[in-house]
Amino acid sequence: MKAILVPVLTWLGLLASAALSLWFGILATPVLAQDGPLRIEITEGVIEPMPYAVPAFVAETDGAAAFTEEVSRVVADDLNGTGLFREIPRDAHISRISSFNAPVPFADWKAINAQALVTGAVSTDANGRVVVKFRVWDVFAGQELGQGMQFVSTPDGVRRLAHKVADQVYSRLTGEAPYFDSRVVFISETGPKNERVKRMAIMDYDGANVQYLTNGASIVLAPRFSPDGSRILYTSYETGFPAVHVLNVGDVQSRILQPNDGVMSFAPRFSPDGATVVYSLTQGSNTDIWAMDIASATPRRLTASPAIETAPSYSPDGSQIVFESDRSGTQQLYIMPASGGEATRISFGQGRYGTPVWSPRGDLIAFTKQNAGRFHIGVMRTDGSEERLLTASFLDEGPTWAPNGRVIMFSRETQGAQGASALYSVDISGRNLKRVRTPAGASDPSWGPLQ
Amino acid sequence: MKHISKAFLLGAALAVAACSNANRFDDDMVGQDAAATRIDNGIIPGSVNDPRAPAYFNQTIGDRVFFEVDQSTLTAQARATLDAQAQWLTTNSDYLAVIEGHADEQGTREYNIALGARRANTVMEYLISRGIPANRLKFISYGKERPVEICSEEACYSKNRRSVTIISQGLTG
Structure with a gap:
């Protein structure tokens, strides 16, 4: 040789x-x-x-x-x-x-x-x-x-x-696509539950090279990477009201997506082409899903039910949106066309389903399930079949997919007055559950693209 | 002569107020006259016994109402509290209010923000129905981000499923 x-x-x-x-x-x-x-x-x-x-x-x-x-x-x-x-x-x-x-x-x-x-x-x-x-x-x-x-x-x-x-x-x-050279944006958490300080941070997928993006003065929630990893959408209480912000990773400059006094916007996610943001907007007691073309800043309403509609996530081809709604009386998962219109319910098991996220391969939807006092991260096919629960604990939530769709990262909060949040990852087969190393408490991970 | 005695009483009232609740000193300026006349009745101005004081709103009436799991409907007790809040806000027409909605930790982050908004908005609409102008009211939801009690039991959860009416003085006073 x-x-x-x-x-x-x-x-x-x-x-x-x-x-x-x-x-x-x-x-x-x-x-x-x-x-x-x-x-x-x-x-x-x-x-x-x-x-x-x-x-x-x-x-x-x-x-x-x-x-x-x-x-x-x-x-x-x-x-x-x-x-x-x-x-x-x-x-x-x-x-x-x-x-x-x-x-x-x-x-x-x-x-x-x-x-x-x-x-x-x-x-x-x-x-x-x-x-x-x-x-x-x-x-x-x-x-x-x-x-x-x-x-x-x-x-x-x-x-x-x-x-x-x-x-x-x-x-x-x-024979699978890779995912190690990727980053995760998340919320770093310090302090007790009733005085928690939340800072947005970015790190390598394995927890190395943590950099903080906000200073902890305002509550920040649920950051989401753009498909190319150059921008981050997140919800911040900086103005006193929760509002969707967009941050440039390169220069760490951020702006409010839709300045609107007294109106709450949250749960944003990018479309696969990075040009549109889909998010929740609360008007009165009603929370609906809206989409906004970022360049023109023109919002479009996608749902019009008096129920709570939130946690929208695009299919990888951008043609559909999966979201959660309590229009049936409890939180369940629905799919609708990306332009809005009639939605089809896909979750029918016991319990409540929230925070659906479409897999990058397009075949599965990861979700948070709440049933009988326990929380689970699970996956199901896009028609709701073959539901599989991957985890169980006092409080698991907020799944995010590895770029190759083989691994899911999520937040786990422990029970009680001393409860703290940490990031975990699990294979979509349910094997290999393990904690992701972070310097302090951590929640709301969003896995970025392969670099 | 009357003017002098009033000034004297005012000074005394402010001194008492400052001792009992230094933080409320500025708020008490609004109720100078009332405080000055009522001190003789044994009411300490600015205290929880002074019907014009924010402390009275926050503690005697109660600044918060509680909700059942996943619910945003008002209980009879909540309506009674809000009736008293509305009455106070009607009397103290220079005050604005922000209604905070909160949820317990049993639920996803996003859903709890929307649920907290439902609760806060229910309270806001109730106050409007009791005659408070909408332009004096705003609401905001914190979801499960700001619990007051930190145990993971119903004893704590029931105190965290709340709306809190935060009053502040407007510029019109």
Whole structure:
């Protein structure tokens, strides 16, 4: 096995964010015939995690040694965090990778039952940028899985480089779209329940790199990313009344979407093209759903029932809106055309259904369910069939989808006077429930796009 | 002579008011005359016993009414409280009111904002039906964001499912 590494062959694109620029390219590699590539099938049943190994990435330049441990650690944390992979600890490894280009001694990895192997190297270039290269190997077939790739960024983007590597590994081993290089906007919560201070914050999907976007002087609720991640809709009490605001992530400047004294607007969400906002507006005792073209600031009323209509969410093609209404007497889920009009009820189980969110794949709707004194996060098909509850607790609410539609993040508040809110994630199969690391209490997550 | 004694009584009234409730000093300025004449009746101006004082509105009448789970209809007790609030606001016509609606924590954030709005609006409409001009009233919902009691039991929830009438002096006084 001889892997020939040549300089970056193809520039696939330029990805820019406020914090860093990041480039990636494919490394040329001999094409190997593969029949039946290594693949973990994600099914609804219990699965046996795939054993894999990530030996420490090789430092190819003096400056790179500072990054190798962090990069390989983040790659492993991303993969382990899915519950689909089981890392074979380093102290069990037989061989060490001392050179990225050296042939892989597959027998040594077979001996410890590593089905997949991720090898990588880190270097720094003349401009001080960090370059990460990696390859994924099917150990038992003795073949490379896909092509080697490299990613480049400034040193402050090293974690993103690692997330990019892990995204590639995840995609190649599952066949699913990736989600690790993504961010979450949420509400950071401190203080007791009756004096809670709420600040909007943004972080990497795994809880790293938290940045605060508001100062806590006003109540802020339920932020929602725009489809491209550049803007955030949220509800703020800054004017004394709850109103929908829109914030530019780049310069952290915000404005009220629809200044209107004494009228409450809340529960906003972007349309898939980012041009329209759908939200709730309260007039008198009635809360209805409205849509507003952002450029022209022209609001349009979509529902006209005396009931409470709120928590609207577009289908990924933008043609429909799922929302909750208590027009039947209790909160239930309905779907209507994006232009308004007749709505079809889709939830019929026991209990109350709220905060529906359409999955990015379009096939499922996640929701909050309240039944018999417990709260659940669940999913159902868009016609209401195959309802599945994924969680149960004193208070779970506010689901948000990972960009690939495989994982849901939500808020969980604990019971009692000392109750606090935290973020959790769960696979749509109901497996792998785990807490997301945040510096303080946290609620109302909104998962942004893959960067 | 009458003028002098009135000034004397006013000074005494303000001194008492300042001692009993320093925060209400400014509010008491409105009721100077009434306070000055009533002090002889044993009523401490600005206190919960002074029918013209905000403290009387907040505590003697009661600034809040409570709701059943998921409901925004007014109980008989709530209507009695609101009748007294309306009467006070009619007498003290220079006061404005913002009605806050609140929900307990059993419910989603969005629904509770809408539910709190229903409650606050019900109260506002009741006060309007009792003759308070709509332009003196506003409502706002806090949903479940501002509980007064923090336990996760009905004893607390029943106090959190509330509307609170917050009065403030307008410019017309």
